[in-house]
Amino acid sequence: xxxxxxxxxxxxxxxxxxxxxxxxxxxxxxxxxxxxxxxxxxxxxxxxxxxxxxxxxxxxxxxxxxxxxxxxxxxxxxxxxxxxxxxxxxxxxxxxxxxxxxxxxxxxxxxxxxxxxxxxxxxxxxxxxxxxxxxxxxxxxxxxxxxxxxxxxxxxxxxxxxxxxxxxxxxxxxxxxxxxxxxxxxxxxxxxxxxxxxxxxxxxxxxxxxxxxxxxxxxxxxxxxxxxxxxxxxxxxxxxxxxxxxxxxxxxxxxxxxxxxxxxxxxx
Amino acid sequence: xxxxxxxxxxxxxxxxxxxxxxxxxxxxxxxxxxxxxxxxxxxxxxxxxxxxxxxxxxxxxxxxxxxxxxxxxxxxxxxxxxxxxxxxxxxxxxxxxxxxxxxxxxxxxxxxxxxxxxxxxxxxxxxxxxxxxxxxxxxxxxxxxxxxxxxxxxxxxxxxxxxxxxxxxxxxxxxxxxxxxxxxxxxxxxxxxxxxxxxxxxxxxxxxxxxxxxxxxxxxxxxxxxxxxxxxxxxxxxxxxxxxxxxxxxxxxxxxxxxxxxxxx
Amino acid sequence: xxxxxxxxxxxxxxxxxxxxxxxxxxxxxxxxxxxxxxxxxxxxxxxxxxxxxxxxxxxxxxxxxxxxxxxxxxxxxxxxxxxxxxxxxxxxxxxxxxxxxxxxxxxxxxxxxxxxxxxxxxxxxxxxxxxxxxxxxxxxxxxxxxxxxxxxxxxxxxxxxxxxxxxxxxxxxxxxxxxxxxxxxxxxxxxxxxxxxxxxxxxxxxxxxxxxxxxxxxxxxxxxxxxxxxxxxxxxxxxxxxxxxxxxxxxxxxxxxxxx
Numbered sequence: 001x002x003x004x005x006x007x008x009x010x011x012x013x014x015x016x017x018x019x020x021x022x023x024x025x026x027x028x029x030x031x032x033x034x035x036x037x038x039x040x041x042x043x044x045x046x047x048x049x050x051x052x053x054x055x056x057x058x059x060x061x062x063x064x065x066x067x068x069x070x071x072x073x074x075x076x077x078x079x080x081x082x083x084x085x086x087x088x089x090x091x092x093x094x095x096x097x098x099x100x101x102x103x104x105x106x107x108x109x110x111x112x113x114x115x116x117x118x119x120x121x122x123x124x125x126x127x128x129x130x131x132x133x134x135x136x137x138x139x140x141x142x143x144x145x146x147x148x149x150x151x152x153x154x155x156x157x158x159x160x161x162x163x164x165x166x167x168x169x170x171x172x173x174x175x176x177x178x179x180x181x182x183x184x185x186x187x188x189x190x191x192x193x194x195x196x197x198x199x200x201x202x203x204x205x206x207x208x209x210x211x212x213x214x215x216x217x218x219x220x221x222x223x224x225x226x227x228x229x230x231x232x233x234x235x236x237x238x239x240x241x242x243x244x245x246x247x248x249x250x251x252x253x254x255x256x257x258x259x260x261x262x263x264x265x266x267x268x
Numbered sequence: 269x270x271x272x273x274x275x276x277x278x279x280x281x282x283x284x285x286x287x288x289x290x291x292x293x294x295x296x297x298x299x300x301x302x303x304x305x306x307x308x309x310x311x312x313x314x315x316x317x318x319x320x321x322x323x324x325x326x327x328x329x330x331x332x333x334x335x336x337x338x339x340x341x342x343x344x345x346x347x348x349x350x351x352x353x354x355x356x357x358x359x360x361x362x363x364x365x366x367x368x369x370x371x372x373x374x375x376x377x378x379x380x381x382x383x384x385x386x387x388x389x390x391x392x393x394x395x396x397x398x399x400x401x402x403x404x405x406x407x408x409x410x411x412x413x414x415x416x417x418x419x420x421x422x423x424x425x426x427x428x429x430x431x432x433x434x435x436x437x438x439x440x441x442x443x444x445x446x447x448x449x450x451x452x453x454x455x456x457x458x459x460x461x462x463x464x465x466x467x468x469x470x471x472x473x474x475x476x477x478x479x480x481x482x483x484x485x486x487x488x489x490x491x492x493x494x495x496x497x498x499x500x501x502x503x504x505x506x507x508x509x510x511x512x513x514x515x516x517x518x519x520x521x522x523x524x525x526x527x528x529x530x531x532x533x
Numbered sequence: 534x535x536x537x538x539x540x541x542x543x544x545x546x547x548x549x550x551x552x553x554x555x556x557x558x559x560x561x562x563x564x565x566x567x568x569x570x571x572x573x574x575x576x577x578x579x580x581x582x583x584x585x586x587x588x589x590x591x592x593x594x595x596x597x598x599x600x601x602x603x604x605x606x607x608x609x610x611x612x613x614x615x616x617x618x619x620x621x622x623x624x625x626x627x628x629x630x631x632x633x634x635x636x637x638x639x640x641x642x643x644x645x646x647x648x649x650x651x652x653x654x655x656x657x658x659x660x661x662x663x664x665x666x667x668x669x670x671x672x673x674x675x676x677x678x679x680x681x682x683x684x685x686x687x688x689x690x691x692x693x694x695x696x697x698x699x700x701x702x703x704x705x706x707x708x709x710x711x712x713x714x715x716x717x718x719x720x721x722x723x724x725x726x727x728x729x730x731x732x733x734x735x736x737x738x739x740x741x742x743x744x745x746x747x748x749x750x751x752x753x754x755x756x757x758x759x760x761x762x763x764x765x766x767x768x769x770x771x772x773x774x775x776x777x778x779x780x781x782x783x784x785x786x787x788x789x790x791x792x793x
Contacts, residue, residue, distance in 0.1 A: 017633035025638065043657060104547035109555040115770030119648070119736040120747070123754030123762050128572055203646040207736045210648060211751075218649070225652035233652045237645050244644035324694055344700040354695040357791050358713040367709070368699035399790045419699070 045231035053231035062232060063223035064214050071239065073215040074205055077133060081140025082201045089145045089197075090190060093152025094182055103153075110149070118143035118204045122211055136208045143204035144197035151193025155186025191255045198247050206240055217243070270335050270422035270455045272298035272321055277330035279316055291316060292480040294330070298457060303449055305458040305466035307520065308476030309527045314459045317481075318425050321457060322348050334423055344368055347416035349426040353408045355400045355415075361387075362396040365415045372419070386414040389448065406437035413445070417452065424456045430465065442468055443504045450499065463520045464508060475520060478527045485523060492516060574760040582760035583767065591761060592752035594744055600772065603734060603745040606662065610669025611730045618677030618726070619719055625678075626685025626715070627707055639678065647672035647733035651740050665737045665745075672733030673726035680722025684715025720784045727780055731773050746772075 026047070032039045033046035041049060058067045065073070096103040121142045125135035159182070167181045183190070209218020217236050224232035279291040291313040298304045306314045319325040320332045323342040332339045334346060342348075347368075355364050362383060369379040387393060390410040400408055409429055416424060430438040442465055449456065449469065460466050466473045471490035474483055493499065496512040507513055556576055562568055563575050570578070586596035594602070625632040650671045654664040688711060696710045738747025746769050753761035 014629075014633045017630065018637035021634050021637050022641075100544065101547055104544045105551035105554070108548050108552035112555075112767075113770075115773045116766045117732040117735050117769060117773065119732055119739065120750060120766045120769050122739060123750045124759070124766065126754050127757060127759055127762060203648065206646045207648040207739070210651060210740050221649060221652045225655060228656075230653075230656055233656070237649050237653065240646055240649045241642070241644040244646065248644070322698060324697075342694065342697040342700075344698065346698070348695070348698045350691055350695065352691060354691040356692065356695070356710065356713070358716075359709075360790075367696075367701065371699055371701040371705065401791060415699075 042228065042230065045234055049231035050234055053229070053235045057220070057232065057235060063220050067239070070215055070217055070220060071243065074209070074217055074243070077136050077216070078140060078198075078201045078205055081137045081205075082144045082198060084137075085141045085144030085197060085201075086148050086194065089148030090152045090193070093149040093193070094156055094178070094186060096149070097153040097156025097186070098182060114146055114150075118146075118200060119207050122208050125208075126211070131212045136205060136213065139204050139208050140201045143200040147196035147200060148193045151189045151196065152186060155189030155193075156182060158189060159185035187259055191251070191258070195248065195251045195255075198251055199244065202240075202244050202247060269300045271300055272296070272304075272423060272455060272457060273331070273333045273336065274317070274320075275331040275333075277317075277320065277327045277332055279313060279320070279325075280328040289480040291327075292482050294481065294483060296474060296483065296486075298455055301453040301455055303453075303456040303458065303469060303471045304474060305460060305470035305472070306474045306476060307460060307463055307466050307524065308481060309478045309524065310461065311479050312476040312527070313479065313481035314476055315427055318348075318427050318457055318459045321423065322346055322425050324348075344372060344419040345421050346423045346425055347419045347421035349409070349412050349416045349424070349429045351428045351431045353400070353405075353412045353432070355408055355411055357400050360397050360399055361392060361403070361411050364400070364411055365418050368415060368419050382418050382420075383414075386418045389417075390414045390444070404437070405433045406441060409433060409441060410444075413448075417448070422455065424454050426456065426458045428460055429458075430462075431460075438465075439504055443502075445469060446504075463517050463524065467513060467517050467520065468504065468507060473520060475523050476527075484527070487516065487520065489516065571757065572759055574763065579760050579763045579767070583764035586761070586764060591758075592744075592749050594749075596749070596764075596768065599744060599746050599749045600768065603738065603747070604772070606665040606745065607669055607731060607734050609662070610666040610734065611673045611727060613666065614670050614673035614677050614726055614730065615723065618674045619681045619722075622678040622681025622683075622719075622722075623685045623707065623711060623715060626682050626688075627703075627711060632682075639675075643675045645671070647729070648736040648740070651737055654737075655741055660743075664741060665734060668737035669730045669734045673730030676722045676725035676729060677719075678722075680718045680725070681715060684718030684722075685711050687718065688714040716787055720780070720787065724777060724780050724784075727776050728773065731769075731776060735769055 029044075030047050033041065033044060034048060045053070053062075054067075056062055057070075060066070061069075063070075092106070096106055118139060121139050122135070125138045129135040129138060163181070163185060167177060172181060205216065206218040206221070209216035210222050211218075213219040213222070217240050220236040221233055221240075224230070224236060274294050274296040277291060277294040278289065281288045281290050290311075294313075294317060296304075306317060308314045316325055320327055321334065321339060323339045323346065326332075326339075339346070356367070359367065365383045365386065366379055369382060374382075383396075387396060390413060392407065392410055392414065395403065395407065400411070403411070409432075413429070416426075430441050433441060446469055458466070458469060467489055471488075471493075473487045473489055475485050475487070476482065477484045492512050496510060498507045498510065498513065501507045501510075508517075559573075559576055563570055563573055574582075583596070588595065590598075592599070621635070625635055647668050650668050651664070654667045658664045658667065692710055692714055693706070696706045701710070734745075735747040738745040739751045740747075742748040746765055750762045750765035750769075753759070753765060
């Protein structure tokens with residue numbers, strides 16, 4: 001068999017196999033649901049139903065809004081929670097990484113709260129802030145905060161000692177030290193933290209919306225479940241995946257732009 | 269009867285869409301139980317030659333064969349001692365040597381017998397259960413050599429086996445290898461950039477040109493060694509002091525020098 | 534940097550101060566009536582409630598029974614993720630065609646947040662045990678697969694060349710060379726998968742369960758019993774740590790023969 005990277009009609013064998021696999025899966029899906037009816041439409045929606053559901057939510061709206069409205073609403077909440085988390089978490093992590101004293105002081109509180117999964121904060125957030133958007137932003141904040149801190153911390157700790165010593169020898173202190181030595185040195189790990197924070201933000205938001213929300217992909221999932229509308233559930237899942245993949249890709253792109261000297265591409 | 273044949277071998281290396289000729293018209297025959305060393309400047313392709321006999325790389329044109337059978341894949345009949353040892357870190361010394369023997373399907377008693385024999389021969393007694401990271405570089409290479417010999421290969425291929433060792437260990441290993449090679453003669457292809465090592469160990473020394481690598485000259489060491497009685501001296505420094513040794517070494521040095529001069533670094 | 538005994542004592546002192554400051558602020562906020570204790574119970578109230586939950590059931594079960602229910606689902610889901618993900622990842626690293634076939638399928642589903650599978654799981658499995666197991670699996674599977682794959686792909690070429698040279702067949706090469714070489718990466722994947730699986734479990738139990746730790750805290754929220762919610766959160770975090778510690782112990786054991 002030809003190797004994966006050999007070209008056949010302009011595309012590699014690898015791409016052809018990938019496309020073929022997806023086509024086969026789609027075919028099987030169609031066969032099992034529409035054609036033979038082996039899988040009932042209640043269990044798994046046939047392709048036609050999914051197409052209908054998509055048209056419905058995109059054009060007419062479902063569960064309090066149209067698709068783009070839902071996504072935009074979710075996106076807004078993620079940005080708020082993520083933004084605050086990063087603005088607080090990265091400096092905190094850098095501080096803890098640089099100063100052992102700061103680390104010793106802050107660690108106990110951090111260690112106590114860190115193992116609690118962000119999703120476990122949802123009930124508490126609801127008690128404190130009700131079922132609205134505020135509770136969601138809080139939970140997103142918690143989810144994004146921890147990876148930001150940890151990765152910024154590790155980023156500082158991973159800076160080669162000779163570099164720190166060279167900076168001290170050159171008399172670089174204070175604010176300049178932070179902006180010109182600490183932050184660039186920790187950049188790769190800071191970015192890893194950003195990526196993990198963003199992924200965690202999305203995952204947590206979907207969960208929070210599933211528990212109770214008016215808008216958002218999670219709320220569509222919930223509504224779809226209540227209405228026993230499997231096609232809509234599938235649509236919501238697909239868009240959750242798309243949003244998740246897009247945010248990862250965007251951050252990966254931002255990472256290569258911010259650190260052109262790095263050769264690794266982010267794929268996960 | 270195990271011989272190695274290189275017939276009009278060339279090797280072209282592709283990078284960034286360009287072709288680089290690394291080996292050009294390489295012709296060599298290694299006779300049965302002959303110890304041949306190849307020396308040459310960095311990048312001349314000497315390691316590639318060995319890897320082609322091992323079946324880890326293939327010629328672009330020409331033929332590489334062992335006992336007149338073309339080489340198509342790696343195998344225990346052409347055992348390799350790698351420069352970086354390539355011992356499996358998660359296996360003990362015993363298991364490392366055993367691995368290839370198990371692949372041959374030998375029964376347990378036979379395997380045990382072979383392993384014990386070579387552990388004794390390579391002075392590894394007591395280290396059977398040790399793991400590679402617990403051993404020094406020299407000891408690890410001893411294990412690698414034991415592993416190769418234990419396979420009872422037709423041909424032994426060594427790729428700068430002492431290159432990663434410190435100078436003193438290197439000398440000790442050369443002495444041991446010489447004793448082993450004289451006692452347990454086999455067809456050997458030995459790659460090195462250290463001229464003394466080649467002259468000390470080999471029956472013939474092949475000098476390669478810089479890239480694209482060709483054979484510059486081949487020197488017969490064995491006849492000089494036997495005529496001058498090098499093997500009567502047990503210590504390597506005594507041999508390296510002999511006029512005949514120095515003369516041969518210097519001769520090869522000069523030959524190599526010319527190649528370095530024409531190198532474009 | 535080696536910390537001297539004096540440094541370490543100083544650090545311990547600071548940590549203690551930090552801990553007390555944290556608790557102190559907590560108490561202050563309560564005592565000053567800034568926030569009602571209904572929303573922010575005092576630390577000791579949380580602790581007492583935690584102990585109480587061991588004898589007095591809430592939401593249908595004692596704390597330890599909720600925990601057992603959660604852990605059972607967890608081990609099923611995580612176990613499956615490891616048993617399928619690790620070998621599959623390894624084999625994908627070895628057989629290029631397998632990689633080509635599985636990767637597009639995997640890439641299409643892996644970005645679906647694990648909790649997003651809940652409604653679908655409810656449709657597919659009803660109220661059976663399959664539901665939460667699927668969610669946990671969805672969370673734990675990707676890291677297990679990806680890390681096994683990377684471990685296999687990242688193996689140093691010389692090990693494969695040596696195995697080839699020794700005449701070792703495919704099966705032995707995969708089990709005795711590829712797998713051991715990939716173990717550090719696999720374990721890293723297990724740790725991440727374990728954490729994500731635990732997280733997903735809690736999420737699933739918040740929404741669609743009638744027992745378990747997630748169910749406990751969501752019921753606590755419904756009853757506005759904040760001490761219960763907090764006690765539950767702390768227990769969840771604690772068990773999460775235990776799981777991580779267990780995996781790290783396993784890592785030390787598996788890598789005991791190798792230099793770091």
